[in-house]
Every structure is written in C-alpha cells, then in structure tokens.
Amino acid sequence: NAGVTQTPKFQVLKTGQSMTLQCAQDMNHNSMYWYRQDPGMGLRLIYYSASEGTTDKGEVPNGYNVSRLNKREFSLRLESAAPSQTSVYFCASTGGTTYNEQFFGPGTRLTVL
Amino acid sequence: RKEVEQDPGPFNVPEGATVAFNCTYSNSASQSFFWYRQDCRKEPKLLMSVYSSGNEDGRFTAQLNRASQYISLLIRDSKLSDSATYLCVVNRPTGGFKTIFGAGTRLFVKA
Numbered sequence: 001n002a003g004v005t006q007t008p009k010f011q012v013l014k015t016g017q018s019m020t021l022q023c024a025q026d027m028n029h030n031s032m033y034w035y036r037q038d039p040g041m042g043l044r045l046i047y048y049s050a051s052e053g054t055t056d057k058g059e060v061p062n063g064y065n066v067s068r069l070n071k072r073e074f075s076l077r078l079e080s081a082a083p084s085q086t087s088v089y090f091c092a093s094t095g096g097t098t099y100n101e102q103f104f105g106p107g108t109r110l111t112v113l
Numbered sequence: 114r115k116e117v118e119q120d121p122g123p124f125n126v127p128e129g130a131t132v133a134f135n136c137t138y139s140n141s142a143s144q145s146f147f148w149y150r151q152d153c154r155k156e157p158k159l160l161m162s163v164y165s166s167g168n169e170d171g172r173f174t175a176q177l178n179r180a181s182q183y184i185s186l187l188i189r190d191s192k193l194s195d196s197a198t199y200l201c202v203v204n205r206p207t208g209g210f211k212t213i214f215g216a217g218t219r220l221f222v223k224a
Binding site: 033040041042043045050090097099101102104105106107 | 145147155156157158159162200204209210212214215216217
C-alpha cells in the first residue's frame with residue numbers, strides 16, 4: 001500500500017515550457033486535491049476533484065489545468081510555466097467526508113527559470 | 114483576515130518544556146478540526162483530530178472551543194523530534210466541504 005505517490009520529485013523548467021505532474025493513490029479515495037506551498041503562505045488549493053469525473057477550481061487555479069483520469073489518478077498540467085509557479089506542489093486524497101483526514105504525497109519541487 | 118489563523122512562531126523551547134499552540138477560525142459553520150505536522154521539506158501528516166470534548170494522544174492534547182472558535186494543541190515534555198511545523202486545519206460544509214489550512218507554527222526544540 002503506497003498511499004499517495006507523485007512524480008517527478010524535482011523539476012526545473014524554463015519560462016514557457018509545459019509539464020504534467022502525476023499523482024496516484026491506492027486507497028480507493030473519492031476525493032483528490034492539488035495544492036501549492038510557498039514560504040509563509042501555507043497550503044493553497046489549486047484544483048480538486050470530489051469524485052471521478054468531476055473537477056473544480058480552488059483558490060489559485062490560474063495557469064493550471066487538471067485531469068481526473070480515473071479514480072486513482074489526478075494530474076496537474078502547467079501549459080506555459082512562469083517563474084511565479086516556482087513552488088512545492090502536493091497532491092492529496094481523502095475518503096470524502098468532512099471527518100476524513102487528507103493523505104499527502106511527498107511533493108514535487110518545481111523551479112521555473 | 115484569514116479564515117484560519119495561527120500563532121506566527123517560531124517557538125524555541127528546551128527539551129522537556131510544555132508548549133501550547135493556538136488557532137482561531139472565523140467561520141462558525143466549520144465542522145471538523147485537525148492538527149497536522151509537517152517536517153522540513155516533507156509532506157503534511159495528520160497528528161490528531163480535534164473533538165469537541167477535547168482529546169489526548171500521549172504527550173499531545175487538543176482542545177476545541179466552538180463558542181470562541183478556538184483550537185489549541187498542547188505538547189508536554191517536548192522532545193527534539195517534535196521540531197516541525199504544526200498546521201491547524203478546519204473543514205466546513207459547502208455542499209461538499211472545504212478544507213482550510215492555517216499557515217503553520219514552527220517549533221524548534223533545543224537540547
């Protein structure tokens with residue numbers, strides 16, 4: 001049982017390049033999330049998927065797109081990376097009720113030059 | 114004003130000390146409450162849920178005051194390994210529900 005896995009762990013992009021961050025969970029969770037974490041800002045929600053087939057914007061969705069490929073996988077795409085997107089990105093999943101904890105992946109450290 | 118606010122920190126305490134973290138939330142509809150721990154350059158992990166009656170897990174005690182919209186975490190007999198950032202987390206209903214993370218309080222425990 002791997003929990004939540006993310007790839008890649010590290011990435012350096014040039015401004016304007018695109019990339020997709022991958023996330024998968026093996027806990028049969030309904031809900032999945034993408035967050036970014038910047039120093040002093042805490043975790044900010046980019047997009048979430050309450051269940052397979054649905055996605056919704058979070059607090060900071062601009063510059064990102066997501067795909068809930070199936071119940072296990074939720075990917076985050078940067079179409080044209082900008083230096084402001086330099087951050088640590090965490091994927092998380094939860095069983096889907098308000099009392100469930102969120103389980104986080106190990107994070108992707110992205111630098112955009 | 115942020116929906117979930119925490120003590121700014123950092124807290125620097127000696128081993129064996131008792132330290133308390135406070136957190137306030139602004140939305141009275143908030144329904145469930147948690148403390149997460151995040152080690153440097155790692156992902157957040159659940160430390161404990163917070164129940165209305167208060168709850169304890171070893172050296173850790175969490176309290177909830179719904180009237181004052183206030184959550185606390187008390188750590189007794191601090192260990193070096195307690196050094197981390199502690200995140201206050203609140204869920205509130207929105208049709209489904211929304212999870213709001215506090216910015217975190219950094220704790221350094223010194224030998």
